[in-house]
Amino acid sequence: MNKIIIYGSIYGTTKMYAEELAKETKISIIPFKNLDDINNYDTIIYFGALYAGGVLGLAKTFKKLKDIKDKKIIIATVGLADPKDEINITNIRNNLKVQLSKEVLDKAKIFHLRGGIDYENLSFAHKTMMTLLYKKTKHMKEERMTPEDKAIIATYNKKVNFVDLNKLNDIIKEIEN
Numbered sequence: 001m002n003k004i005i006i007y008g009s010i011y012g013t014t015k016m017y018a019e020e021l022a023k024e025t026k027i028s029i030i031p032f033k034n035l036d037d038i039n040n041y042d043t044i045i046y047f048g049a050l051y052a053g054g055v056l057g058l059a060k061t062f063k064k065l066k067d068i069k070d071k072k073i074i075i076a077t078v079g080l081a082d083p084k085d086e087i088n089i090t091n092i093r094n095n096l097k098v099q100l101s102k103e104v105l106d107k108a109k110i111f112h113l114r115g116g117i118d119y120e121n122l123s124f125a126h127k128t129m130m131t132l133l134y135k136k137t138k139h140m141k142e143e144r145m146t147p148e149d150k151a152i153i154a155t156y157n158k159k160v161n162f163v164d165l166n167k168l169n170d171i172i173k174e175i176e177n
């Protein structure tokens with residue numbers, strides 16, 4: 001079986017998960033931008049950071065996949081909002097429906113991981129975006145906030161790291177399955 005780990009990451013937390021999985025499984029790893037042809041692989045493991053609900057590089061990568069019949073597809077999202085929260089999971093999955101064909105979505109095993117943020121490292125554009133979101137959100141009643149809103153409030157202007165590499169064990173089991 002020809003396996004590949006592909007990742008979409010800007011600040012490195014998603015890359016940390018992807019690299020650790022590559023180390024533990026000895027599967028080749030590549031950033032989505034450098035991928036040659038996704039059709040060369042039978043098992044495709046995609047790690048993508050969440051940005052404004054979308055998974056970085058996901059649509060672009062899977063758009064090129066032609067015949068998925070005999071493929072094994074694993075997708076892991078990495079975001080700040082709590083992946084144990086059912087509403088968060090529902091929001092992420094609704095967004096996946098926009099980014100992936102029904103065929104790919106039905107076939108994929110999906111996992112949700114937690115990343116981190118360091119405001120000192122954010123680009124000017126991202127810092128501005130988060131500041132605008134924070135200002136919009138902070139006056140909302142808590143019961144009206146989405147898990148993403150709560151994550152923005154709790155982590156604003158901070159450095160937080162929720163990366164938990166033990167969470168890769170479920171993905172390893174799925175690869176071996």
Ligand SMILES: Cc1cc2nc3c(=O)[nH]c(=O)nc-3n(C[C@H](O)[C@H](O)[C@H](O)COP(=O)(O)O)c2cc1C
Pocket residue numbers: 008009010011012013014015049050051052053054078079080081114115116117122126127129130148151
């Ligand atoms: C502009 C911006 C938008 C974001 N949007 C979301 C989001 O919609 N949902 C979420 O859970 N996290 C969101 N995050 C947090 C990132 O997903 C989180 O920092 C992740 O760990 C980044 O991965 P990376 O370090 O691999 O780039 C956002 C962060 C930024 C800077």
